[in-house]
Amino acid sequence: MSQDILINWAPQETRVAVVEQGAVQEVHLERTLERGLVGNIYLGKVSRVLPGMQSAFIDIGLDRAAFLHVADLMPNIAAKHASPREKGQAEAGGKVLEGDPVQPIERQIFEGQALMVQVLKDPIGTKGARLTAQISIAGRLLVFLPQDNHIGVSQKIPSAQREALRQRVMGLAAPADGSATGGFILRTNAEDASDDELREDIAYLRKTWQRIKEAATRQPPATLLHEDLNLMQRVLRDLVSAQTHSIRIDSREQCGLLQAFATEFMPDTLPKLQLYTGERPIFDLFNIDEDIARALSxxxxxxxxxxxxxxxxxxxxxxxxxxxxxxxxxxxxxxxxxxxxxxxxxxxxxxxxxxxxxxxxxxxxxxxxxxxxxxxxxxxxxxxxxxxxxxxxxxxxxxxxxxxxxxxxxxxxxxxxSEPCGACGGKGVVKTARSVCYDILREILREARAFNPREFRVVASAQVVELFLDEESQHLAGLSDFIGKPISLQAEGSMTQEQYDIVLL
Structure with missing residues (x-):
């Protein structure tokens, strides 16, 4: 199914829409001050180990500590992917095997330890970022696994071709001396890649990993070692496929930068890149802003x-x-x-x-x-x-x-x-004006038993004050007679329907 990719760029925000047959299928946003962290590699510092949860909190320099589960530590990941022969060797050496209880996290890491980690999930809500100790670096055609020797092929490539592609990558990635140099996963868009293209991607990924390792020896803990590509570059790497008809961007400067990036790393995408020069905003072509607004409903x-x-x-x-x-x-x-x-x-x-x-x-x-x-x-x-x-x-x-x-x-x-409503606190509903009136009456009675002011003044929203002056006036007068104190009303326009204050005069 043919698709078009539209990129709307502004200094504060980049927006990307994937359109198929005139209908928006995906929307991606990246704000300059709120860039996502997925794919970033940090030199973290273990701030706390939680044996009861088999997890640890890692300081990577963010407001909230990030979260690392025992299953995402390299020894457990290696055991999971080990071959039957490797598992037998591990058993002879007394190591952890797949299917056996994993090695407790408190035996693998300790508080204060420096640990290289990668972000799996951005901080969401009140939760910190989710981390893994298995580093992966995405390239144009391959994903590099520097701590693993596994060679894999994307599941989206037909099964009949996978083994032949796997053997090709093994031959291209293996050094002359036969030493282990990390594993690779062949991406979907590498199905028809030439050997020269694969060699270039392998060399680029290994050079990037070498730079990350060198930075880890120089930098202190809680430091960013490697940042993933920005949204526009990720569009070329992750979203473009054989079905992509065009990639249109409405910024001449950013189009030039993206063309330079495509020329160096993803030349196949270069013919699809187009500068949009129409008078209408690019997102108006398919009413994308309206679809975004409806997506919040x-x-x-x-x-x-x-x-x-x-x-x-x-x-x-x-x-x-x-x-x-x-x-x-x-x-x-x-x-x-x-x-x-x-x-x-x-x-x-x-x-x-x-x-x-x-x-x-x-x-x-x-x-x-x-x-x-x-x-x-x-x-x-x-x-x-x-x-x-x-x-x-x-x-x-x-x-x-x-x-x-x-x-x-x-x-x-x-x-x-969006963010939770200031009036309802995210509940989606607010108390009725009558319910708030009765809350106020109970609160006045409670205050009258504890204090002896000259007068009670109710400061509330206009809706609540209007109800007190009309339908609830008899109940308000009855309470005033019961406590023997006058009760005055004051409408405050800045208050929401649920907010009120009782002033003792």
């Missing part, structure tokens, strides 16, 4: 008249499918089936567009026929297969729900563009 309308309700929480994301105004033309089962089919396509697109990750629970409309359920599940998996991010999908549960996961590495679009 809970409700997503379907063309048939049905709709989705998407709720993102700390633990998981829920998607509820409803028929809405779609009444169908034949029978109820057919109406439900068609709505669910359309919803499966829309859900997959919304997951990509909103960059939703973690656990996702989809509540399709209940279907009686088993063939309808299978057809919807097949369509859903087919749409998810288009996602460049790894997904896993289960079948229908006993409650009729579909559980799935989508790998999460960066904040969702909603978390990047």
């Amino acid at each position: 809970r409700r997503v309308d379907l063309k048939s008249g049905g709709y989705l309700v998407i709720d993102q929480t700390e633990a998981l994301t829920t998607v509820d499918v409803n028929t809405g105004g779609f009444v169908g033309a034949r029978n109820f089962d057919d109406t439900v089936f068609r709505t669910n089919l359309e919803a499966s396509q829309a859900i997959a697109r919304q997951l990509r567009l909103r960059n939703l990750g973690g656990i996702v629970i989809v509540d399709f409309i209940d279907m009686v026929r088993e063939d309808h359920r299978e057809a919807v599940l097949t369509e859903f998996r087919k749409q998810l297969a288009r996602d460049r991010v790894k997904t896993m999908t289960g079948g229908f549960s006993q409650l009729g729900l579909v559980e799935m996961t989508r790998k999460r590495t960066r904040e969702s679009l909603a978390h990047m563009l």
Whole structure:
């Protein structure tokens, strides 16, 4: 399916949209003052080891300490990927084997230790960054694993070609003396690469690793050793494929820089790069700003008249499918089936567009026929297969729900563009004015028992004061008579409906 990539650049923010058949499929943002950390390599310092959680907090120079789990330490990663022969040798030496309990983290690292780590996931919400001790450096055609000798091939390359490609990389990467020099994973876009192109990428990646190692010997702990490419450069490395028709950018200066980068590292992408010089803003070509605004809403309308309700929480994301105004033309089962089919396509697109990750629970409309359920599940998996991010999908549960996961590495679009409401604190609801009135009456009674002021003054929002002057005036007067003190009212325009203050005069 042909796709176009649009890049909107400004000094403060870079925005990238991936468009297929006129519909926005993905949106990526990078702000100058809030660059993502995924892929960055740090010389960290172990600040705390937690044996009970088999984890450690690592200081990498951020506001919050980053998190490292025992499974992401190199001895455990090496045991996981070891060959049967290596596992036998490890057993003879008394080392940890795959399937055995992993070596406790307190026996592998200690507080104050300097440790080279790489960011797997950006800080999300209240959680710090997730780290791994296995370093990987992405190039144009290959991913270099300097601490591992494994040679792998992308799963997206047909299985019939994988072994031949793996042997090619092994031959090109092996030094003359046969010493171990790290492993490689062949990326999808390297399927048709020549030997010379692969050799150049191998040399570039090894040179980059050598520079990182030298920096680690000179720099103090909590120092950045290697920073991943910026968003525009990552577009050429990660998003461009054979289906990409054009890459349009609206900045002449940045287009020149990107062309120079492409010429040196990714020449195949150079013919697709275009400078956009139209009068309309580049994102207006496909109404991308409107799609971004709709992606911040809970409700997503379907063309048939049905709709989705998407709720993102700390633990998981829920998607509820409803028929809405779609009444169908034949029978109820057919109406439900068609709505669910359309919803499966829309859900997959919304997951990509909103960059939703973690656990996702989809509540399709209940279907009686088993063939309808299978057809919807097949369509859903087919749409998810288009996602460049790894997904896993289960079948229908006993409650009729579909559980799935989508790998999460960066904040969702909603978390990047919005923040909790100052009025409701992120709850999505506020107390009614009447509820606040009754809270105030109880608080005045509580204060009257503890203090003996001359007068009580209620400072509250205009809605609350208006209710006290109208429908609740009798209750306010009754309380004033009961405590034997006058109660005055003052409206404050800057207060939200839930806010109030009781002043003792």
